[in-house]
Amino acid sequence: MTLLARLDRLPLSRPHYKLLLIGGLGYTFDGMDSAVVAFLLPSVKAVWDLDNGQLGLIGSATPFGFLFGAIAAGLLGDRIGRKKVMMYALAFYAVFSVVAAFAPNYEIFLGARVLAGMGAGAESAIIAPFLSEFVPAKRRGWFVGALAGFFSFGFVAAALIGRFVVSASPEGWRIAQVITALPIVMLLWWRRSLPESPRFLVIQGRDTEAEQVVAKLERDVERATGRPLPPPEPTELRPATETPKVNLLTALRFLWSKAMRRRTAVIWTVWFVITFSYYGFFSWIPTLLVDRGITVTKSFEFSIIIYLAQIPGYFSAAWLSERLDRKRTIALYLTGSAVSAFWLSQMDAPWSITLAGAVLSFFLNGTYAGVYSYTPEVFPTWIRATGTGLSSAFGRVGSILAPTIIGLSAASLGFGGVFGLTTAVLGAGVLCVLVFGLSTAGRSLEELTEHGAAVSTAEEMTK
Numbered sequence: 001m002t003l004l005a006r007l008d009r010l011p012l013s014r015p016h017y018k019l020l021l022i023g024g025l026g027y028t029f030d031g032m033d034s035a036v037v038a039f040l041l042p043s044v045k046a047v048w049d050l051d052n053g054q055l056g057l058i059g060s061a062t063p064f065g066f067l068f069g070a071i072a073a074g075l076l077g078d079r080i081g082r083k084k085v086m087m088y089a090l091a092f093y094a095v096f097s098v099v100a101a102f103a104p105n106y107e108i109f110l111g112a113r114v115l116a117g118m119g120a121g122a123e124s125a126i127i128a129p130f131l132s133e134f135v136p137a138k139r140r141g142w143f144v145g146a147l148a149g150f151f152s153f154g155f156v157a158a159a160l161i162g163r164f165v166v167s168a169s170p171e172g173w174r175i176a177q178v179i180t181a182l183p184i185v186m187l188l189w190w191r192r193s194l195p196e197s198p199r200f201l202v203i204q205g206r207d208t209e210a211e212q213v214v215a216k217l218e219r220d221v222e223r224a225t226g227r228p229l230p231p232p233e234p235t236e237l238r239p240a241t242e243t244p245k246v247n248l249l250t251a252l253r254f255l256w257s258k259a260m261r262r263r264t265a266v267i268w269t270v271w272f273v274i275t276f277s278y279y280g281f282f283s284w285i286p287t288l289l290v291d292r293g294i295t296v297t298k299s300f301e302f303s304i305i306i307y308l309a310q311i312p313g314y315f316s317a318a319w320l321s322e323r324l325d326r327k328r329t330i331a332l333y334l335t336g337s338a339v340s341a342f343w344l345s346q347m348d349a350p351w352s353i354t355l356a357g358a359v360l361s362f363f364l365n366g367t368y369a370g371v372y373s374y375t376p377e378v379f380p381t382w383i384r385a386t387g388t389g390l391s392s393a394f395g396r397v398g399s400i401l402a403p404t405i406i407g408l409s410a411a412s413l414g415f416g417g418v419f420g421l422t423t424a425v426l427g428a429g430v431l432c433v434l435v436f437g438l439s440t441a442g443r444s445l446e447e448l449t450e451h452g453a454a455v456s457t458a459e460e461m462t463k
Contacts, residue, residue, distance in 0.1 A: 024150035031154025039162030065117020074389020093119025145318025273429030276398030
């Protein structure tokens with residue numbers, strides 16, 4: 001029986017839920033950091049007398065930082081370990097959030113927001129592949145989807161901070177950023193509680209350490225369930241160890257090799273489609289609706305309804321991903337997003353626009369739950385963090401382009417045309433994942449990635 005077969009046969013129990021909480025809190029604060037910027041803009045505009053161009057740069061600072069943070073986290077995660085990157089990323093993000101809070105001028109504030117975004121992007125990119133390596137195959141889709149669902153709590157928290165902290169005093173925008181930096185205290189807990197991924201340890205040749213991690217997890221699960229552990233399924237599969245040293249060049253060569261390019265193309269396309277649509281919607285919907293004379297978009301109630309709709313979106317998709325398979329869940333929620341975007345384009349009344357916007361939020365975030373589950377499953381262990389990081393980074397290109405493209409489209413196509421464009425982008429994503437996507441539900445990570453042409457390609461690259 002292999003070490004990883006022992007890991008995969010463990011029933012989900014308290015030790016796994018503890019990991020879910022640890023990673024989920026990381027995603028909560030990542031989401032909060034991303035969303036809170038929108039509530040800071042009016043204050044910093046007044047403090048430094050900024051024009052719209054400067055405000056636009058602040059709005060792009062976090063996704064720009066996310067792009068580079070995701071790439072760095074993937075490369076480092078496959079070289080120095082998942083746990084170290086997760087902890088360093090949290091510290092980096094928290095430190096620069098404090099720098100932004102006390103920034104004396106626009107330039108320092110902008111630079112600090114980019115760097116805080118890098119930390120948040122690195123953490124966001126590493127948590128899902130890291131924790132997916134602990135979870136049994138039969139529950140991995142639900143686990144990682146639920147993990148991504150914690151982003152929604154961060155967005156709701158940001159709306160509450162915007163309403164009750166930022167607007168409460170002239171210095172509220174500074175206090176808000178100090179609050180977003182508070183998770184740095186979690187490092188004390190993470191340092192003691194987080195084990196390194198056994199799969200990472202195995203490919204590094206650190207079998208003794210991997211054995212210690214798995215044995216402790218087995219003891220904790222047995223204690224939590226009060227029952228003997230089930231027998232593992234016989235398998236000889238294990239992560240490939242004859243692999244090239246991970247850097248950006250070797251990663252790109254492998255991911256776009258003949259053996260991997262279909263998987264890479266599908267996952268990069270889905271990341272781009274969902275991130276383009278998501279950021280296009282959330283960055284422009286208030287402006288587009290105000291242009292139509294609908295003042296409801298200025299209200300706290302509109303924001304909180306839209307953000308609250310994320311929560312059932314994430315967790316319903318996490319539940320479905322085990323029953324429909326990841327690729328079908330992604331296709332279903334992308335389809336729901338496309339229909340909702342078209343529906344929104346046809347609405348005029350404030351209540352119907354709010355409802356359609358909430359439904360669109362539900363489906364967009366449900367898609368993210370499926371994507372976060374799906375991405376780590378399609379890449380081998382030796383390059384899983386890098387593959388996930390580069391996929392997320394490519395999606396961030398969509399978040400950077402979306403505000404500009406949709407802004408230009410709004411001028412020529414109008415309100416309906418903007419959401420018609422979003423519908424077309426989402427429809428392309430549906431076709432891509434249904435036709436070319438890989439079915440992953442219920443299959444071990446080694447079964448999906450550690451044999452056949454992909455491993456042969458990796459071995460050839462080492463010669």
